[in-house]
Amino acid sequence: MKLHLWRRYRFAASHRLHSTQFGEEENRRIYGKCNNPYGHGHNYVVEVAVSGPVNEATGMIANLADLDAYVEREVIEPFDHTYLNEEITEFREHVPTTENICIEVFNRLRNFPSATLERVRVEETGLNSFEYAGEPAGATDE
Amino acid sequence: MVYLTRKIEFSASHLYHNPAFSAEENRRVFGKCNNPHGHGHNYVLEVTVAGDPDPATGMVLDLKELKEILQREVSDRMDHRFLNYEVPELAGKIPTCENIATVIWRLLEPKITRGHLNRVRLYETPDLFVDCYGEGHENGAHASGGNPR
Numbered sequence: 557m558k559l560h561l562w563r564r565y566r567f568a569a570s571h572r573l574h575s576t577q578f579g580e581e582e583n584r585r586i587y588g589k590c591n592n593p594y595g596h597g598h599n600y601v602v603e604v605a606v607s608g609p610v611n612e613a614t615g616m617i618a619n620l621a622d623l624d625a626y627v628e629r630e631v632i633e634p635f636d637h638t639y640l641n642e643e644i645t646e647f648r649e650h651v652p653t654t655e656n657i658c659i660e661v662f663n664r665l666r667n668f669p670s671a672t673l674e675r676v677r678v679e680e681t682g683l684n685s686f687e688y689a690g691e692p693a694g695a696t697d698e
Numbered sequence: 699m700v701y702l703t704r705k706i707e708f709s710a711s712h713l714y715h716n717p718a719f720s721a722e723e724n725r726r727v728f729g730k731c732n733n734p735h736g737h738g739h740n741y742v743l744e745v746t747v748a749g750d751p752d753p754a755t756g757m758v759l760d761l762k763e764l765k766e767i768l769q770r771e772v773s774d775r776m777d778h779r780f781l782n783y784e785v786p787e788l789a790g791k792i793p794t795c796e797n798i799a800t801v802i803w804r805l806l807e808p809k810i811t812r813g814h815l816n817r818v819r820l821y822e823t824p825d826l827f828v829d830c831y832g833e834g835h836e837n838g839a840h841a842s843g844g845n846p847r
Contacts, residue, residue, distance in 0.1 A: 557800050558831040559796055559830050559831070564826070610796045613718065614714075615714070615792030619727070
C-alpha cells in the first residue's frame with residue numbers, strides 16, 4: 557500500500573528578490589515590488605510528505621514527534637523570523653524565490669532517518685505554492 | 699485522463715494503545731493520543747477518481763453515485779463513531795491516519811466501477827494528513843484494477 561504522510565508547518569521570514577547577475581534596472585523590471593531594497597516578508601507554510609512501511613505496532617509511517625523535531629531543527633528554527641538573504645547561507649548565493657526555498661527545504665530534510673522524504677510543498681502566500689520532489693528521473697514528472 | 703475529487707467530513711473519536719506495550723511505553727510512543735478515554739477529530743476526506751469522461755454524459759462518473767458510495771462506505775461506518783470499538787475493519791489496528799486511509803481505500807476501491815480510484819487523502823487536522831494510492835502510484839498509472847474507459 558503506497559502512503560504519503562503529510563505534515564504542515566509555518567515560518568515567517570523576510571526576503572528580497574535581487575540577482576547579482578542583473579543590473580539595478582533589470583532587477584527592478586524582473587522582480588518588481590519584490591526587489592525593494594529593504595526587503596519584505598511572508599508567512600510561509602511548509603508541507604512535508606514522507607513515505608515508508610506502516611509499523612504494525614504503532615500504525616505509523618513515522619512518529620510525528622520525531623518528524624516535528626527534525627523539521628523544527630533543520631528548517632523552522634533556522635528560518636523563522638529571519639532575513640533569508642543574509643541569514644541562510646544558501647541564499648547568499650541564490651535568490652530566495654519560493655522555488656529555491658522549496659529546494660533548500662527539501663535538501664535540508666532529505667536525510668530524515670525514520671522515513672523517506674517524498675515531497676516538499678511551500679506556500680509563499682495562500683495564493684501561490686511550489687512543490688519539489690528531488691531530482692531522480694521519474695520522481696518529478698507531475 | 700481527468701481527475702475528479704469529492705470531499706466529505708466525518709467526526710469520530712479514537713485512541714492509540716497497543717496492548718503489547720507496557721503502560722509507560724504506550725504513553726511514551728503515543729503521547730496524548732494514549733488517553734484511555736479517547737479524543738476526537740473532524741476528519742476531512744478527499745477522494746479522487748481518475749478516468750475519461752463518458753462522451754454521452756460528459757462525466758467520469760456521476761457525482762451523485764460517488765456521493766452515495768462515500769455515504770454508505772465511509773460516513774455510515776465512521777461518522778460519530780469511536781473508531782477503535784465500532785469499526786470492524788480497524789479492529790486490532792491502531793487507528794492512525796495511515797491505517798484509516800488504508801481501510802477507506804480498501805472499502806472504496808472495489809465500489810468505484812467507472813474510472814478508477816486514484817487517491818484517498820484523509821485529513822486528521824489541517825496540519826496532518828495522509829495520501830493513499832493503493833498498490834499503484836500517484837501519476838495516473840495504476841496497478842489496482844478499476845475500470846478505465
